[in-house]
Amino acid sequence: RGSYTGPVQVKGMSPNLLVNTTLTGPAGTFGYSGLVDADPEEYAARGRATSTALDLRTLLENNALPHSQLTGQYDLDLRGVNLATLTGKAVASIEKSTLAGFRVDPSVARVHFAGGVVTVDTLALNAAGLKAQASGTFGLTGAHTGSLKFSAVMDSLSRLRALVPGLATTSQLDSLGGAAELSGELTGSAEHLSLNGIVHANDVQLGTRSVRSVRGTILLADVTKQPTGSLIFGADTVALGLVGFNSIRASVALASPTSGHFSASMLSQSGVQTDLAGNLTRSKDTTVLRLDSAAVLVDADNRYRLQAPSRVVFSKGFLTLDSLILQHSSKAKLIVENVQLKGDSIRGHVRTDSVDMRLFRAFVPGLVDARGAIVGDVEFRGDVKQPRLFGQISLADGTAAFSNIGTRFIHIRADIALSGDTVHVKQLSAETNKDRRGVLNVEGTVSFEHYDNPSFSLVANASNFHSIDKPGLAALDISTGSPVTLTGSTQDAVMRGTIRVERGTIYIPDVVKKRIIDLNDPEFLDMVDTLLAANRQVMPRAPKAVARNLRLENVAVDIGPDVWLRSSEANIKLGGSLNVTLAPPTPSDPPRLALEGTLSADKGTYRLNLVDPFIQPTFDVQSGNLRFFGTPDLNPSLDIKAIHTVRQPQKSVNGRDVRVEVDITGTLARPQLALRNPDNLPLSESDLLSYLVTGEPAVGLDQAGTQVAGLGVRALGNIFTNAIPRNVLDIVELQTATPGDPTTATSATNASYYTSLLNTRAVLGKQLGSRWFLGLSTGLCPSAFKENLGLQLEYRISSVYSAQAAIEPGSSNTRCDKTATPTFQPTQTPSQLGFDLFRNWRF
Template identity: 25%
Template sequence: AASWSLGALGVRHSDVNGSLTFNPDRRVAVHLVTDVTGRSEIDGTITLDSVRDPALDLVMEFERFQAVERLDVESLISGILTLEGRYGRPEIHGSVSVDEAILYVDEFARNVAVVDFMDLGTDTTEFFRQSLIRDIRNPFLENLRVEVDLSVPRNTWLRSNEMNVEMGGEQLIVTYDRRESDLVLIGDLQALRGSYSVLGRSFEVNGGTVSFLGTPGINPVLNIQALSRIRRIEDEPLEVTANVEGTLTLPRVALSTDEAGLVQSDLVSYLIFGRASSELATGQTAFLQGAVGSFATTLVSGAVATQLGAALAQGIGLDYLSITQAGDFMLAGGITNSLADTQIEIGQYVGPDAFIVLVFRPLSGQDAGASVFGGARLEYAFSEDYVVQGFFEDRFLRSGGAGFSSLGIPQAQVVGVFIFREWGY
């Protein structure tokens, strides 16, 4: 058995078996197979009419094959590629599907600069990118042509201490930039589900795109919307949207709401204190002191929970794990009440088209009549355009119950079904 390594991709494929059969007409029949890190099979011929520039006619088949395993990117792929032409002018064609992938956002940012996700006013217009194969030095790549259709059906994630977003899309185009010696991706992926943390508060992803604009390497443009519903004591709940924009290496966050008359500082104040910034300047000293204590607890516990959830998901092999605070506004200060609102969501694919999420509130059992089990959601993709979501949850679960169970207000269970239809123009 043989093995090969591609340091730029972080992979080593071992236990490669097969045969190389030399024929009198200078053709070498190739048959190579490895199934240690997924399955890969290479068949075809190499014609040695020119030893320095042989003719290539190879077919490569992949099944859940480990294509990349770096600190910033991991990916399993399936599909068929053909390698034709000469060694000095090779051409790669075919179709590939991404079975699983993770882009570790913090690693992308770390390779460029120190990025503060909590700075809502940062202007990050400078464009950076992360190389895919630029570090590989080989004459084979100097005149390489690539035309590959890449589909990303689901189970591809953007993950960081603040972000846990699943992407999907049917058609990306992969080419090769010979000047930059790197792969190029063109096309859009949809933000399917996930969460984003701003100032310790978890926002639920409800749409958006991740766009690859044809620049070498990996640095897509982000346009992701995530929603948090803040319960106010003396008013209707406030829906705040976190708009994640910029690029993968330099993202930025802006807050918005449909409610008129609220500026950015008001939204930040609502996220931290539960009230508008103007209300904090009215001399309500007792409230302000309590709000500051609530802010410290919310910010610290929220940030730690987000990082813990990301680490656990990666460590135990879950597709999605989120640890957040279910309550949007603490009626009584202190870390005990904050932890009592802890909500854990565990998500996993069940087959290629079904995704199930179980929700737990492990500390809510301290309240009389409260249940540890918070609910469940099931999403099923009937086709590329239709997705059905069914759920059984507390009526306050999606936006947080604000600790109402401790006041004797029951949290009734509700059952619902949503049907989503996607249109393209």
């Protein structure tokens, strides 16, 4: 065990032999100072032992022990012939040390011995990421029993590699993470030990596999010799690569150390329930598993059960399966038979006889519904690392619905031939039928001649294919211009082609929340809808091995003539083209397909819901863009400008209409809103909002009663006209008498308020078809209603020319006096009958 040097001082004779020593060697430094009784038959020691950076694994030459660097002192006062007669006490005080890679903080253990039982008064281990404690009694011989309660908490399961030497070189555990807790009770003695324990673990992760929570119960008797009992475990939210489970429950009942019964129940995320039960026996190095029953419940109409017991025999480097036959509630069957794994070779046979596609809901992420009979006959044989496949797989007419993209595929057809190391995709097609028929077809080959670097040549064609329909994200129909091709190998893959978005909608959250805005709140422009979509990804995922080495050559997404950005407020037509690129990889994910470039906002409207549904001014889009930055999610930045014109009466104070511009910025997931005047008028935000609500600037405290009355009429008129559905009338406007108009300026009396109301004009307009427009205007003065009537009829000849015929009353407002008999006084401009021809120029 190596050479140890240091002073050794021995005085006296046993049973009072005084020993003082400190030795240093390969395992570290240890020492003892105290009395020793070395005379048979009873031995004793009373003193203090010390250690400095002591490695017990090296000192005891036991590779089963973890490496350690223990520093501490150990007070001993013990006497006895053997464990059954041992009496006394011991106290261990550990200073800062290292145990199995853990940094150990000061810890302590206090025990005493009597009557063949050790009593643990205190055991507290404090280490970085690990805390353990125990107390109670423990029988040292079979004639004595005890009860020792314990608990341990580990903040990271990655530390298991340090505690268990056999796991130290297991690279698969590099990504192991999660927290765990173990508590329980040891009863009996060292000869007949029983364990009753409970284990909890949360957020366990190992590579792409994860478990949100695990709970287990361990009930074992005679652990050290002939263990019997039960193990019960449950796990929730389990992800095993592409396969996910809501819950897994499993139990094992050990009738003896070599035999037992097992059962398991699994519920996949897609709702497929699987139940298994059977027996285990072990003889020397061979284990036999007999599956007595199995049931797979896809839905009420699709059930599979094990037709006959299956037998699996496995030992080191050897496994056989005689047959596994799952019988459908109809006559369909899934048969796996004659499977043999021996050394590096494998062989077997799989047959499906009209197996319904719904069986695969448990294994295909997002698949919520499926129909169709799969017929297959596949033989596999050859090297384990590179088996060769022979046979055929076909699907005549299937349907499938996917929750992750929101679409339903119909008329799915597949014709796939397997010839050794090559997969021939003769046909793999699907259709959609959302407003119109869409088709997607994939053909080509995949070669596994070099299994670690498969090669492929695949061609995809699409026409009006409804590729995604996710509320709150997008609904898009796509076609391929030039076919999309994927060629090369996993280490040198190349994608080419163009995708055209024929029509569809990209959804934007509502910017203004559905509540009345406080006009005195300076933060009203910053209000956004903070409810973000959990998953805004629309680009498909390429296999990781392909994505790491994928090259994109002129892969683009063109926007067709009917693609819109929409919400309950926005209706904006998009145009342009985007490049398909690769988003940078992350530590856990390879590069991903992403969009890069800018789309234009060509035309459209934005309705600002100020007081829903009463005040909703509509803005016409002038310009804008959506900029994509090469990220895999659909979340471009926004920069869209739209204008609403607040029409002013002809004799308004400022003499001109007021334009209000809304700027939509931020991102698609979190749009933001701002208001401004595009004509650089000195209008505050309060004035702009007041114009939108009342048609006038903010009301001053010193305004006269007539002005307030007129403003009130316009405000109520705006509320009334905005409440009228646009499919009834396209233009509804109330024009009140303008403050400062000499024809209406009277004393501030109740009569003058009434007169101001009578001088209000109503303007109505309706679009008739795609070319005709009819307009009507009239005053509210009852004595002059007919004289004040205006009529306008317009016909759009083309996008450039239009013709208009109109009857107009006098150019100024009528005047009503609050007298016994209201009179009508025309202005100097008489009524007119006119015909006009218009031509539009755009610059």
